[in-house]
Amino acid sequence: MANTALKTFSLTNDIIEVSPEDEIYRYNKDSQKKLDKEAPWSKDPKYFKKCRISAVALIKMVIHARSGVPYEIMGLMQGKVVGDAMVVMDSFALPVQGTETRVNAANEANEYMVQYIQGSEKVSRLENAVGWYHSHPGYGCWLSGIDVSTQMNNQKYTDPFVAVVIDPNRTISAGKVDIGAFRTYPENYKPEGGSSSEYQSIPLSKIEDFGVHADQYYPLEVEIFKSSLDTELLGLLWNKYWVNTLSQSPLISNREYAVSQLNDLQLKLAKAQSTVASTRPVLPILKEDADATSKVLKDAKKKEDSQLTKSVRDSTKIAIEAQHGLISQVLKDVIFSIRPGADPTASLSRVDEVIETTTALS
Known part of the structure; x- marks a missing residue:
């Protein structure tokens, strides 16, 4: 199923080339502990401004999202915090049974999540869980009422945490990844001037849910990055699937x-x-x-x-x-x-x- 999804997906978003030393992949455990202790995001509701996502992690998320159409899917992201940016280094899918309108993690998914993170620690992977992602097949990147509630709980108990939404249908039609990253405001917090975001084409059946909760979260700027090794990996993937990409029509x-x-x-x-x-x-x-x-x-x-x-x-x-x-x-x-x-x-x-x-x- 993953291969079928990859055949219909072409990564055409603008990609920011990192330095030759690939500094973003270096992990300083002491600085991360210091930052977690200071927790500047707890003092400023809009502390985080950017969400930087690895190209390989993005491909895994889009393949997962496309494989679930027309149902929603859900997964977790691993990474770290660098300044005012949430950096996503990797992602993995969760065994969640979604519907066409909502997705939520049950006990089985939570157990799988804990076991996966513990397994990562055993093989010396230092990245923490920094967010969750899910899909909105055909109705854009925003947070519903259930999504807002889920993200608020995540920020309350496991902050720093970010919510990423991918629309696999619009990704295919537009020729680039339709993605959004969001953080919720604290309870009873009223943003100054209300929320200001670009116009989105929301289906009529979703407009009410979209409007009701629009002032409870804000979007982060999404950037895609890759390392020198990722460049080689993406090249190998393109060499394998370029014929299928050219032969298919959205x-x-x-x-x-x-x-x-x-x-x-x-x-x-x-x-x-x-x-x-x-x-x-x-x-x-x-x-x-x-x-x-x-x-x-x-x-x-x-x-x-x-x-x-x-x-x-x-x-x-x-x-x-x-x-x-x-x-x-x-x-x-x-x-x-x-x-x-x-x-x-x-x-x-x-x-x-x-x-x-x-x-x-x-």
Whole structure:
């Protein structure tokens, strides 16, 4: 199952090259103990700013997430703290039976987790458990109410701890890993100015859960790094699976997700349409009620524009993903279907045309 998942996955996120000495892989036990004793994250709710993840650990998480579709999966991450960054060095899957909407660790998973960490200590692996990851197949990277509760408990008893969410369906469609890292605020803590995050295309069935808990956590900047040895390992993996990657299309392997996106967009447009005010003659308004009525109309107009704007963004995102899938197929056909005796310059000109079209659409 892991091999099948890897065949449909290509790591195209920006990767930060580490120094030749691979300093990030050095582990200073004394400094880690000192940092744990000081625990600066307990004084500042937003102490951690970044989550740096090893490329190999990321591949393991994405393969695990893809193998569980359409169900959620769950795993644990090992690493350390470096300054204001949570550094994930490795990850491992947990024997958790998830559903299409939630995943939670039971006693069996907790026992497996403890045994795995104890086994790591026996073979002189110094990294601690620094977080957990799970998947949201097709509905984006954020924390639900259950996820917030789980992360709050983890930060209460095993801090420092980070929650990572991966969307395997959007990863395939977008051509890069759709991932998010989050930390929750302490109980009864109110962030200044509320939460400010980039717009996400959330399915209609999940919007309420997404909005209710949005102020209880904040996102960390995610960076991917690799060592010189990881570079060799990734090269070997690419040499084995590049044919499968080129021969497959996200439009086919991920068509169920594409259909669900279109169905969700139709529901959102229908909901937006029902809220748009009909064009009826305006009744006369008393002068003293003019200001109050004007404010109500402005608020209603803003709500209408918001719903319609979000629907337009969703439709644009779906169209771009479909266009990229079609363009990749055209490029493959142009490059690999040159007939014997055909003029290669004609094929190159077709490639240039496709590239120009891609640039214009983006």
